[in-house]
Amino acid sequence: MKKILVVESKLYLRDWPAMLFSIVLPVALLLVLGSIPGLAEPDPNLAGQRVVDTHLPAMMILLSLLTLACTVLPAYLTGYREQGVLRRMSTTPVHPGLLLAAQLVINVVIGIGTSALVVLLGRVVLNASPPRQPFGFVLVLLLGTAALMALGLVIASVARSGKAAPGIGSAVMFPLMFVAGMWFPREVMPEALRTVGDYSVAGPFAQALRDTWAGGWPQPLHLAVMAAGLLVFGGLAVRLFRWE
Amino acid sequence: MKVIEVRNLRKRYHRHVAVEDVSFEVAEGEIFGVLGPNGAGKTTTVECVAGLRVPDSGTVRVAGHDPHRERDGLRRVLGVQLQSAALPDKIKVWEALDLYASFYPGCADWSELMERVGLGAVRDTAFAKLSGGQRQRLSVALALVGRPRVAVLDELTTGLDPQARRDTWELVEQVRDSGVTIVLVTHFMEEADRLCDRIALIDRGRVVATDTPAGLIARVDGKQRLRFRPSAPVDDEVLLALPEVREVTRSGEQLTVSGTGNLAQAVTLALARHQIIPADLRIEQASLDDAFLALTGRKLS
Numbered sequence: 249m250k251k252i253l254v255v256e257s258k259l260y261l262r263d264w265p266a267m268l269f270s271i272v273l274p275v276a277l278l279l280v281l282g283s284i285p286g287l288a289e290p291d292p293n294l295a296g297q298r299v300v301d302t303h304l305p306a307m308m309i310l311l312s313l314l315t316l317a318c319t320v321l322p323a324y325l326t327g328y329r330e331q332g333v334l335r336r337m338s339t340t341p342v343h344p345g346l347l348l349a350a351q352l353v354i355n356v357v358i359g360i361g362t363s364a365l366v367v368l369l370g371r372v373v374l375n376a377s378p379p380r381q382p383f384g385f386v387l388v389l390l391l392g393t394a395a396l397m398a399l400g401l402v403i404a405s406v407a408r409s410g411k412a413a414p415g416i417g418s419a420v421m422f423p424l425m426f427v428a429g430m431w432f433p434r435e436v437m438p439e440a441l442r443t444v445g446d447y448s449v450a451g452p453f454a455q456a457l458r459d460t461w462a463g464g465w466p467q468p469l470h471l472a473v474m475a476a477g478l479l480v481f482g483g484l485a486v487r488l489f490r491w492e
Numbered sequence: 493m494k495v496i497e498v499r500n501l502r503k504r505y506h507r508h509v510a511v512e513d514v515s516f517e518v519a520e521g522e523i524f525g526v527l528g529p530n531g532a533g534k535t536t537t538v539e540c541v542a543g544l545r546v547p548d549s550g551t552v553r554v555a556g557h558d559p560h561r562e563r564d565g566l567r568r569v570l571g572v573q574l575q576s577a578a579l580p581d582k583i584k585v586w587e588a589l590d591l592y593a594s595f596y597p598g599c600a601d602w603s604e605l606m607e608r609v610g611l612g613a614v615r616d617t618a619f620a621k622l623s624g625g626q627r628q629r630l631s632v633a634l635a636l637v638g639r640p641r642v643a644v645l646d647e648l649t650t651g652l653d654p655q656a657r658r659d660t661w662e663l664v665e666q667v668r669d670s671g672v673t674i675v676l677v678t679h680f681m682e683e684a685d686r687l688c689d690r691i692a693l694i695d696r697g698r699v700v701a702t703d704t705p706a707g708l709i710a711r712v713d714g715k716q717r718l719r720f721r722p723s724a725p726v727d728d729e730v731l732l733a734l735p736e737v738r739e740v741t742r743s744g745e746q747l748t749v750s751g752t753g754n755l756a757q758a759v760t761l762a763l764a765r766h767q768i769i770p771a772d773l774r775i776e777q778a779s780l781d782d783a784f785l786a787l788t789g790r791k792l793s
Contacts, residue, residue, distance in 0.1 A: 251590065251591055252591065252594075255583065255587050255590075255591050257696055258587070259580055259582050259583060263582065328580065329576060332578035333578055333580060335574065336574055336578035336634075337595075338544065339544065339570075339572040340567055340592065340595040340638065341564060341572070341595055341596060341597075341638075342595040390574070451554065483634065
């Protein structure tokens, strides 16, 4: 298992587009948008919070994790299935499930690592506060990451070819980013859209990140939706995933 | 000793019957060929042997293991090289060998294996940048890295240029000499003829015949043809008087003599008696293609 992890990590590090979109882009956006003077002022739309306080960093964490879960992970897994890598492995004493596990571990580590980078650089460069409810924040981050990765496995299961995976992934990812408030913060959304967002897994994830960042606890509804997402997507992935 | 036994194997996909009824045995230490045209059921057969598919009926044993029920036991004795590319594009040669070696307990020294298959010079090259021949050699190396007793090689040389093909054939012979039993799946007559000790001819999901290459060829009418340019004029009657000769035809200076039995020797001796030398002598014999045609009424390729 250790060797699979090492090799898969090296392959990821050689894959610069994946690194660019999952690590560099969210961090760079945080720093660039965070340096726009107007965004560092209290915003009446955000109940007096500054955009850099909770909204921007939460969105960048979501961007990184959605990219990993909806595009990077499915692209690797469908590619491995299509090229026969999984099948080739099933002729050895090691089950290809270990390769899938290694992919999950790598994507989770990169997502969490990027999140840590967002927190750290926000503090150091933008003078934004780190999450004020760290325990709740970590809990939300882990639960949300797990739910999104399970969603990624479902995408990898339904995509019949390596070429179909990025299309399906984007078709899932952009609406999720939208309802989670990537372009319009939750506070300025129409009521109906906010309700849709509350049940979209990505929406509760983003809001729960923001709530814990501000020092509060996440809403039980948001935790419940994320947990339900993890169970439903996880169950679907187990039923639908094909090794060849 | 039998390493592989396949009895009345049958496998259907939906309505399409891929393997109708296949039986054969592979002896320890031989190169056993599974030869047939595309779509004959060769790959499905070896996939059942490799435990990648579950047969609808029939039995398969590999070194005593049922491939479906005793997967772990099977995977320790059987190495498989699959038809298509099966590695991530960016993995380097040494990484692939190192990784696959780690899948087998107490496994072979892969660097020695890497040199043996001639990939030492490209150890740091990514899989996607390897030539077709190099990929196939890596694929063979991965099938051998767990020190299997039996290696299944599926369509090993398809798509390779003639030189790479010859190199790969030499590699297969070396592997057999190291004591590994080989099951070679191919639709390529010349390959089967050159490498295999015995061949199962498969057509439309059935074994048509199992024999040595020479044995299969001997089943067809043993007609042969000699072509040559005689160094001096030769009378047809001289040749037609030989019991082995059936027909003599001429085209320009060239003579074509067809017949059976020990034709080449009989004709050259008769010519020698008349102090005639056959220049540009060519002998045409029946091939596995002819054997396949005679046994199935269809062409192999």
